[in-house]
Amino acid sequence: MMDVFDSTNVLIVPNLLFFLNLISLHDTEVVGVLGSSYQSEPRYLERDLLESRVREMEEENQQLRLQLSQSQVAAVQGQDGSYGNAQWVASADTGPEDGENTAEERSTQKGNHTTCARRPMVEKCELIHVACVCAGHNASRDVVTLVKSILFHRRNPLHFHFITDAVAHQILSSLFQSWMVPSVQVSFYDAEELKSEVAWIPNKHYSGIYGLMKLPLTKALPSDLTKVIVLDTDITFATDIAELWAIFRKFTDKQVIGLVENQSDWYLGNLWKNHKPWPALGRGFNTGVILLLLERLRRIGWEQMWRLTAERELMSMLSTSLADQDIFNAFIKQNPVLVHQLPCFWNVQLSDHTRSEQCYTEVSDLKVIHWNSPKKLRVKNKHVEFFRNLYLTFLEYDGNLLRRELFGCPSQPSADSLRSALEDLDEDDQCYDFRRERITVHRLHLYFLQYEYVPTDESVDITLVAQLSMDRLQMLEAICNHWEGPISLALYMSDAEAQQFLRYAQASDVLKHRKNIGYHIVYKEGQFYPVNLLRNIALRQANTPYVFLTDVDFLPMYDLYDYLRKSIVQLDLAHTKKALVVPAFETxxxxxxxxxxxxxxxxxxxxxxxxxxxxxxWTKGHAPTNYAKWRTATTAYKVEWEADFEPYVVVRRDCPEYDQRFVGFGWNKVSHIMELDAQEYDFVVLPNAFMIHMPHAPSFDISKFRSSSSYRHCLTTLKEEFHQDLSRKYGAAALKYLTAERNI
Incomplete structure (x- = not known):
């Protein structure tokens, strides 16, 4: 045993299996492992004697490890007293600091000893800043997978900085607002304001002008922000981003940019005859993952330096091929002292013809996977199936599970208010689950697919508004064949189902050509189908002055879109409070x-x-439509509200929203029609309009309603509370609804 304990030299005893395999070795070889005390034993040991000695030495080794850990704690506390507020950010397998010397560490082990280096620390609640350029529907969808992978591994508060166009801003702002992840901040910066900074640069890359917007980040981001991790949207993290953030501490006084070497031969200029890439240092660097020391970049005049570099090279190159990456590399070629080269596993590039396989020998080596190919999951790599499965894990991962609090770090006011609302609920209330549903905040991804709406010349355009879940997906193609106008749909799905829907829509010859359909994913949460929440989300996203409020299991008559627009003008909906009733039939x-x-x-x-x-x-639901009169009617006619009336109507977009206390089955449309009547809307039946309900299996919620007395009791309770709220809101005029209900 060692007489003096040295924290940098620890006796390493191999495991039992290793020693058992040594039985057949020569005793002199075993001596080299076990030490001199073994020399007095016979040439061939009995198995039980060897096992006994191994156990003794393993026990001694455990004591040494304990002493080592105590020594490290004492050393750190003695230096800065901050051990309790910091975290080691690299595992023992990754080597010192950021893992840069993993291979070197393994190769320098001598005998029974190894050298352990200190790893860089990140304060427990230190805020990590991440920036992304994100524009359009597709990039907004892709960046969610990146965010999920970061949130899954993270142990620190995060601040995301998104440079976005108007589309991505709308999508991501609503997503993060509804996601409500603790200790996550989000800021947005208008890409339009940066276009003039880079629009003068000709670019052949498929990313277009947005592929150049990392260059002016020092101008776009707040002046008091000193450092940031910049990521492409096609990145997947396999480790805690704090490990990457800690590398900033390794920069020299002159280094301002951290990058991983490019793993393709692009900048070597040998991919084809007469291939002439932009100048680069060796293989060049990939800009999918960048560490930027913003404070130093501003100090050295980065804005002017990259511009001068781009202007000089464009005189001969004429345009960029790889967007900002070409300009970063040309700049580094002239100023190599400014770059800090990151280990290649911080950006394992999976485009074709790369050297990415040389970046990793074990799964533990992988830190960041970069799908930097237009072919994405179809790239040529012998481990692509492993990478694909890792990517799909986060793609379909339930984002609700990432709403984990960081204990010991300040929480957001929104989380506190939600917690307070939950505490106010009575858990002994028989209808607790219904009441909890009302305060549940569902994660929302607006415009999940590309959406393009071109307003008509007239101001009478109308949007079909509906909601659905996965089991009604097959209705979409038929509705598109019957309705050529804009559609706003709220889809209630899990993360995995949303990806199934995406594949379905992209493969459908009907759906993939329709760009005037807004698909809004509301992610599943809770026990009930939030039908009225879905209707309200679809209603809010309608971009036309009028809406047709319907259900997805109805097919409109052919040319109903044109007929309704004409009826809107004829019946002067712009200046009157009317709800146009479309008679409903079924087969x-x-x-x-x-x-x-x-x-x-x-x-x-x-x-x-x-x-x-x-x-x-359910005769009462549509009896007031007066089908007998409709058979012979040639002009629109007014009908009176009656209890339980729930027609499908055309109204102005500014109509009252649906009451979200009603979930699942029962009274969800009835309550809405009742409030339209309370606001003195006239119900006018259209004489030449109709819609037909298509058959399908009963929903899960109607089955619960039919089988559960508790469900029916709670629905009755909610109806009574709705009546009370209606009376408070509309006064004595609302008493007729309560009277009508009691007379049924």
Whole structure:
């Protein structure tokens, strides 16, 4: 045993299996491992004697490890007294500091000893800043996977800085606001204001002008922000981002940029004949992951330096091929002292023809995976299936599970208010789950797919508004064939289902060509289907002055879009409070020859192919429409509100929203029509409009309603509370609703 304990020299005893394998070795070889005390034993040891000695030495080794850990604690506390407020950010397998010397560390082990270096520390609640350029629907969708991978591993507060266009700003601001992840801040910067900084640079890269916007980050980001990690949207983290943040502490006094070497041969200029890339230092550097010391960059005049570099090189190169990466590399070629080269596993590049496989020998080596190829998951790499599965893990990971608090770090006011609202609920209340649903904040991803709406010349355009879940997805193509106007849909899905929907939409010949459909993902959470929340989200995202409030399991008659626009003008909806009723019918047949006119529909009604909607199970819901009168009507006619009336209507977009206390099955549309009536809307039935409900299996919520007396009791309680709120809001005029309900 060692007489003097040295914290940098620790006796390492191999495991039991290793010693058992030494039985067949020569005794002199074993002596080299076990020490001189073994020399007095016979040439071949009995197995039990060897096991006994191994156990003894392992026990001694454990004592040494304990002494070492105590010594490290004492040393750190003695230096700065801050051990309790800091965290070691690199694992023992990654070597000293950021893991740069992993291979070197392994190769310098001598005998029974190894050298352990201190790792850089990140304060427990130190704020880490991350910047991304994100523009458009696709990039906004991709960046969510990056954010998930960071949140999954992180142990520090984060501040995301997004340089966005108007589309990405709308999508990401609503996403993070509804995500409500503790200890995460988000700031947005208008990409339009930066376009003039880089628009003069010709660029052949598919990223377009946005691929150049990392260059003016020192100007875009706050002047008091001293350092930031800059990431592409196609990045996936496999470790805590604090490890990367800690590398800033390794920069020399002159270094201002941290980058990983490029793993392709692009800048070597040998990919094809007459290939002439921009100048670069050796293989050049990839800008998918960048550490920027903003304070120093501003001090050395970065804004002027990169501009001069770009102007000089463009005289011969004419345009950039790899966007900002070309200019960064040309700048570094002239100023190599300013770059800090990061270990390659901080940016394992998975485009074709790269040297990325030389970056890692074990899974533990991987830190950041960069899908820097337009082909993404189809790149050529012998481990691509492993990387693909890691990426898909975060792509389909339930983002709600990332709402983890960082204990010991300050929480956001929004989290405190939600916690307070939950504490106010009575857990013994039989309807606790219903009441909790009302205060649940669902994560929201607006415009999940590309959306383009071009307003019509007239100010009478109308959007079909509906909501659905995965089991109604097959209705979308049929609705598109019946309705050519804009559509706003709220889809209630899990993260994995959202990806299934994406693949479905991209493969559909009908859906992939329709750009006037806004798909808004509301991520699943809670026990009930939040039907009225979904309707409100779809309603809020309608971009037209009028909306057609319907359900996704109805097919509108052909040309209903044009008919409704004409009716809006004829009935002067712009200056009157009217709700135009579209009569609803249903079929029990999965295959239906859809009627092309009212006359054809009446014929099918007489033959029993069609029925008035829900006449056999819920007559009251549509009885006030007065189907007998509709059969012969040639002009619009007014009908009066009656209890439980729930027609599908066309109204102005500024109509009242749905009451979100009603979830699952029951009274979700009834309450909305009741409030329209309370606001003195006139219900006007359109004589030549119709829609047909298509058959499908009962929803899970209607099954719960039918089978659960508790469910029905709580619905009755919510209805009574709604009546009370309606009376407080509209006064004595609302008493008729309570009277009508009691007379049923």
């Amino acid at each position: 029990l047949r999965y295959r239906l020859s859809f009627p092309k006119s009212k006359a054809e529909l009446l014929s099918m009604l007489d033959m029993g192919t069609l029925y008035t909607f829900r006449y056999h199970v």
